[in-house]
Structures are given as C-alpha cells and as structure tokens.
Amino acid sequence: MSTVVEMLNVTKTFGEGSSIVKALDGVDIRIEKGEFVAIVGASGSGKSTMMNLIGCLDRPTAGLVKVAGEDLSELNDKKLTSLRNLAIGFVFQSFFLLPKTDALDNVATPLFYRGVPAKEARKKAMEMLTKLGMADRHTHQSTQLSGGQQQRVAIARALVTEPSLILADEPTGALDSNTGKQVMDLFEGLNREGITIVLITHDLDIAKRAKRRITLKDGKIINDERDVA
Amino acid sequence: MNILIAARLAFSRIIATKTRSGLTMLGIIIGVMSLIALVSVAQGATSGIQDQFKGLGARNLNITGTTNQSLTTDDVKEIEKLSGIEIVTETVSGRVTLSSNEASTKAQIIGVDQNYKTVVDPDIFVGSFLPDVTNASDARLIVLSTTLATDLKLDAYSIGSSIAVGSTEFTIVGILDDADGFGTRGTAYIPLETAFKYVAVPPYLSSITVQTTSEEIVPEVTTNLTALLKARHNITGEREADFVITDASQLLDAIGTVQQFLSLLLGGIASISLVVGGIGIMNIMLVSVRERTREIGIRRAIGAQQSQILTQFLIEAIVLSLVGGIIGVIIGEVVAYFLAQLGQWNFALSPTMILASLGFSMFVGVVFGVWPARTASKLKPVEALRFE
Numbered sequence: 001m002s003t004v005v006e007m008l009n010v011t012k013t014f015g016e017g018s019s020i021v022k023a024l025d026g027v028d029i030r031i032e033k034g035e036f037v038a039i040v041g042a043s044g045s046g047k048s049t050m051m052n053l054i055g056c057l058d059r060p061t062a063g064l065v066k067v068a069g070e071d072l073s074e075l076n077d078k079k080l081t082s083l084r085n086l087a088i089g090f091v092f093q094s095f096f097l098l099p100k101t102d103a104l105d106n107v108a109t110p111l112f113y114r115g116v117p118a119k120e121a122r123k124k125a126m127e128m129l130t131k132l133g134m135a136d137r138h139t140h141q142s143t144q145l146s147g148g149q150q151q152r153v154a155i156a157r158a159l160v161t162e163p164s165l166i167l168a169d170e171p172t173g174a175l176d177s178n179t180g181k182q183v184m185d186l187f188e189g190l191n192r193e194g195i196t197i198v199l200i201t202h203d204l205d206i207a208k209r210a211k212r213r214i215t216l217k218d219g220k221i222i223n224d225e226r227d228v229a
Numbered sequence: 230m231n232i233l234i235a236a237r238l239a240f241s242r243i244i245a246t247k248t249r250s251g252l253t254m255l256g257i258i259i260g261v262m263s264l265i266a267l268v269s270v271a272q273g274a275t276s277g278i279q280d281q282f283k284g285l286g287a288r289n290l291n292i293t294g295t296t297n298q299s300l301t302t303d304d305v306k307e308i309e310k311l312s313g314i315e316i317v318t319e320t321v322s323g324r325v326t327l328s329s330n331e332a333s334t335k336a337q338i339i340g341v342d343q344n345y346k347t348v349v350d351p352d353i354f355v356g357s358f359l360p361d362v363t364n365a366s367d368a369r370l371i372v373l374s375t376t377l378a379t380d381l382k383l384d385a386y387s388i389g390s391s392i393a394v395g396s397t398e399f400t401i402v403g404i405l406d407d408a409d410g411f412g413t414r415g416t417a418y419i420p421l422e423t424a425f426k427y428v429a430v431p432p433y434l435s436s437i438t439v440q441t442t443s444e445e446i447v448p449e450v451t452t453n454l455t456a457l458l459k460a461r462h463n464i465t466g467e468r469e470a471d472f473v474i475t476d477a478s479q480l481l482d483a484i485g486t487v488q489q490f491l492s493l494l495l496g497g498i499a500s501i502s503l504v505v506g507g508i509g510i511m512n513i514m515l516v517s518v519r520e521r522t523r524e525i526g527i528r529r530a531i532g533a534q535q536s537q538i539l540t541q542f543l544i545e546a547i548v549l550s551l552v553g554g555i556i557g558v559i560i561g562e563v564v565a566y567f568l569a570q571l572g573q574w575n576f577a578l579s580p581t582m583i584l585a586s587l588g589f590s591m592f593v594g595v596v597f598g599v600w601p602a603r604t605a606s607k608l609k610p611v612e613a614l615r616f617e
C-alpha cells in the first residue's frame with residue numbers, strides 16, 4: 001500500500017500576537033491509497049484548515065505535510081498548483097461550478113490547465129459525465145442544473161484528472177437528505193473501484209458510511225477509528 | 230490553458246454581459262472612430278490642395294512682381310540666357326468686363342505667349358488652347374475657363390462664336406477644364422501681344438514662369454534668378470526684392486508639413502479619448518476581478534497557474550478593446566466617407582491607418598488590462614475560495 005497523505009506534527013496558526021489562533025495543533029495522520037476517510041468535528045475545530053493543507057491550497061506553519069510523496073514546504077506556487085491539478089480532485093459544499101460554462105467544459109477545465117488539447121480533454125470529460133449519468137446534460141450551465149446534478153458534474157470534474165485523492169468538504173451539506181444519500185452511494189462506489197476519498201462532514205450518519213473516521217477538537221485529533229473489515 | 234480557449238471564454242463573457250461590455254467598449258469605439266475620421270479629414274483636405282499644386286509641375290519656378298511694374302520683357306530676355314533653363318513663359322494680366330449676348334462679368338484676363346502651353350499644360354475641356362500667333366498682328370482669340378463660360382451663359386457649342394472683351398470682339402477658341410490647375414476658375418486667356426494692346430501696358434509683365442531642365446537644379450536656378458533680377462532691378466543690401474520666386478516643391482513641402490501637423494494634432498486629440506477608453510476598461514476589469522474572486526479561487530484550486538489566470542484576464546481586456554477597435558474602425562471609415570463627400574475630397578481606405586488604430590487599441594487593452602489581470606493572478610487560492 002502506498003501513502004497518499006502524510007502529516008507529521010503539523011501546526012497551522014492564523015494571525016499573530018494576542019489574536020493568534022491555532023487552527024491545527026500537532027496533527028499526525030497517514031492516509032493510504034484506497035482509504036475512505038471522514039473527518040468530523042465541531043465548527044471551528046480545524047477541519048477546513050486540514051483540508052486546505054491536504055488539498056495543497058496552503059502550507060503548514062510547522063511540521064511536515066506530504067501529498068503524493070511531495071513535501072509541501074519545498075514547493076513554490078507553481079509546483080503546488082501542478083500538484084493540485086495532478087493529485088487532488090476537489091468537491092465543494094456549494095459545488096463551485098464555473099459560471100457561464102457548460103457542464104462539459106466545467107469537467108474539461110482541469111485538463112485544459114494541464115495542457116491537454118481541447119478535443120481530447122472534452123472527450124475525456126464526456127466519458128466522465130457519462131459514467132456519472134450526466135451525459136444528456138453536458139450542454140447545461142450550472143444555473144440550469146439541480147443541486148444534485150451540479151454535485152455530480154463537480155464530482156466528474158474531480159475525477160477526470162484521475163487524481164490520487166478525492167477531497168470533499170461537506171459534499172452533502174447543500175443537498176436534501178435523499179440526494180445526499182445518492183452522492184454518498186456514488187462515493188462508496190468510487191471507493192470500491194479503488195479511489196481514495198477524504199470527506200469532511202458535520203453529519204455523523206454520513207461519517208458512518210466512511211471506513212475510517214478522524215475526529216478533530218480544537219485543532220487536535222481526539223479520535224481515529226477504522227471499521228473492521 | 231490554450232489561448233484559443235481563453236479567447237472563447239472572453240467572447241462568451243462579453244456576450245453574456247452585453248450591456249456592460251458595450252458600455253465599456255464605448256470609450257474605445259469613440260476613440261478609434263474619431264482617430265480614423267479626424268486623420269482622414271486632415272489628409273483628405275490637404276491632399277486635394279497638394280494634387281492641385283502638383284499640377285504646376287515640380288520643375289517650374291514662378292516669378293511674380295510685387296508691383297505692376299516690377300517685371301519686364303527685357304528681364305525675360307536675360308533670364309533665357311541663364312543655364313539650366315529649358316523654357317520661359319511670360320504673362321500679363323488685367324481685369325476686364327467680358328460680355329456675351331446674354332450676360333456679362335468681370336474677369337481676370339491673362340495674356341500668354343506661345344510657350345505657356347508647354348510649361349503649364351492646361352487641360353482643355355472643349356476646343357483648343359491658343360494657337361501660335363507670333364506673326365499675326367492682331368490675333369483676337371480667347372480661351373475661357375468653364376466657370377467663366379458658365380457665367381456668360383455659353384456652352385460647348387460656343388466655340389467659334391465671339392464675345393466682347395471690354396469693347397473689342399474676340400473669338401472663342403477653347404474652354405478649359407477647371408478641375409485642373411490652381412486659380413484658373415475665373416480667368417480667360419488671350420495672346421500676349423494682343424493683351425499688350427487691349428488690357429496691359431508693355432513692357433511690364435505680371436509673372437514669368439521658368440521651366441528648368443531638371444528637378445534637381447531648381448534651387449540653383451532659383452539662386453541665379455534672384456541674383457540676376459536683383460542686379461537688374463538695382464536691389465542691393467537689405468532692400469526687399471520687388472519680386473517673389475516660388476516653386477512647387479516649397480508649396481508641396483509646406484502643405485506636407487501642414488498635413489503632418491494636422492494629422493498629429495487631430496490624431497493626438499483622438500488618442501486621448503482612446504486612453505480614456507482604456508481607463509474605462511481597466512475600471513470594469515478591476516470590478517470584474519472582484520466579482521469573480523470566487524471563480525478565480527475555483528480555477529486556482531483545480532489547477533490554474535497564476536500565469537494562466539493572468540492570460541485569461543489579459544485576453545479578456547484585449548478582446549474588449551480589440552472588438553471596440555474594430556467597431557470604431559468601421560464607424561470611423563463610414564464617417565470619413567461621408568465627410569469626404571461633404572468636403573469633396575477623395576475617400577481612400579488607409580490600411581496603415583486601420584492597422585495602426587487596431588494595434589493602438591490592442592496596446593491600450595494590454596496596458597490597462599495588466600493591472601487587473603495581475604491582481605487576479607495574485608489572489609491566494611484559499612482566500613479567494615472563501616470570498617462571498
């Protein structure tokens with residue numbers, strides 16, 4: 001098994017002096033390929049901060065963060081961006097599809113940025129939309145899609161780059177419980193295919209569907225439990 | 230990201246925000262439109278005059294007296310002895326009343342010798358120019374300008390009929406095409422010897438035109454002529470000469486300078502509005518970057534490099550200014566066409582001017598797009614994503 005994410009004694013602070021906030025405080029984790037991890041914890045416990053580090057959107061104040069074998073502190077903005085593009089597939093709570101852009105190009109955009117020729121990128125995007133049952137909506141823009149449909153397009157966009165890891169911050173938070181369940185079914189299916197998933201949630205029912213749960217409190221890991229296979 | 234995809238994205242945004250884009254482009258449109266229209270006015274108006282002067286011939290030198298009695302037929306005899314001179318023609322003039330059966334008008338009558346035709350080469354509308362009358366004693370022949378013929382209610386069939394010059398009957402041999410030459414509109418031509426009889430006092434001349442053997446020696450001949458005439462007219466030291474020598478090149482140079490100056494002045498004024506248009510683009514682009522902070526965050530998250538964000542916004546600014554420039558060129562040329570109709574000069578599309586305008590608007594797009602585009606590219610992904 002290969003390690004996708006590794007955090008060693010990671011600290012992340014915001015602000016300085018008296019108003020300093022320790023969002024993460026000495027966090028150690030390893031996430032292996034093929035895992036399905038839920039990160040849970042109260043509001044303000046540091047979940048999003050952790051996701052930003054795993055997602056290569058930010059660097060730690062102290063400690064080591066390795067994603068797909070790369071030490072984030074050693075990467076400049078350009079390399080960090082490439083790493084995001086290559087290794088991470090993001091799924092956000094409010095979908096974050098690109099405005100004025102149809103579903104097909106939304107999914108193809110990460111490949112455009114990678115320099116894949118437009119035709120090939122759109123072909124791959126279409127395959128991914130088909131896989132997620134959204135092929136017939138490929139010309140629709142986000143304003144013409146329901147929340148569940150938007151999230152499917154967003155998941156297609158996350159998957160199209162064949163990332164080492166899907167990173168989802170409250171992916172069901174903006175959906176009704178039924179649609180939320182369907183998205184979770186989708187994640188379970190993808191995980192069964194061997195895709196690594198890290199998902200952040202408030203909802204313990206959602207967290208139960210993951211195979212491992214990491215609980216954060218005040219920037220510290222207070223619990224890390226795995227389902228017994 | 231591919232430039233093509235960025236350009237397509239820019240176009241679709243411009244179309245999606247039609248009103249705003251249109252208003253943003255308005256500054257560039259007006260700027261380019263006035264640039265094209267004003268410069269075409271400057272060039273059209275002056276090139277008409279330039280063409281008229283070119284009709285005088287680049288080898289010709291014109292000597293005019295500052296008084297009625299400055300130049301004489303004896304001057305001409307001496308001038309003919311100078312080197313580098315091909316041919317000399319002398320004219321006298323006077324104002325006389327011309328009367329046909331139906332109308333009469335005051336006109337400038339010019340008496341010309343047989344060389345005049347060779348030197349000035351007047352365009353004939355109908356009939357012919359004055360024939361060689363060197364040996365005739367009293368050749369009462371006259372050539373009229375079209376304007377004069379019209380004033381006298383004469384037409385093309387009047388060749389061979391007679392009109393009165395003062396109280397003397399003359400026979401019309403030709404009518405000139407007024408479009409040619411300069412100052413021919415209200416004039417009539419008669420033989421020099423005849424003129425000395427009826428409208429002018431010998432031996433005084435009103436002007437002498439010299440044609441040199443080549444264009445290059447015009448300055449040299451001018452110097453020699455000045456020296457010769459000053460000596461003959463006893464003008465020494467600081468005293469002002471009683472004649473003026475002009476050649477076409479001086480006039481052409483002067484008009485060329487005026488044209489350049491006018492083009493620069495009017496073009497400069499128009500360029501200012503183009504720059505103002507650029508500031509409009511910058512303003513809207515900055516607003517757009519703020520509004521799209523979230524979008525920029527998403528793009529950065531899924532793998533857009535800073536340079537790719539920069540390119541995207543820069544291309545958007547360039548597309549805005551270039552589309553504005555293209556619209557401005559089209560409207561500007563239409564305006565220039567109608568101004569040319571009004572001002573009666575030739576309308577010509579100038580590819581250089583069009584390319585320069587488009588180049589300039591693109592340049593404006595780059596200059597005023599760089600700052601907003603840099604702002605966009607420097608946004609931190611995490612913060613951009615959190616932006617509401």
Ligand SMILES: Nc1ncnc2c1ncn2[C@@H]1O[C@H](COP(=O)(O)OP(=O)(O)OP(=O)(O)O)[C@@H](O)[C@H]1O
Pocket residue numbers: 014015021022023041042043044045046047048049050
């Ligand atoms: N950019 C920032 N500047 C200052 N403080 C920050 C910043 N980002 C996070 N924090 C602080 O760090 C702590 C952890 O925040 P984080 O967003 O990681 O919490 P969370 O677990 O994601 O909460 P929620 O469930 O509400 O999303 C909070 O106290 C928060 O105020």
Ligand SMILES: [Mg+2]
Pocket residue numbers: 047048049
């Ligand atoms: Mg959060």
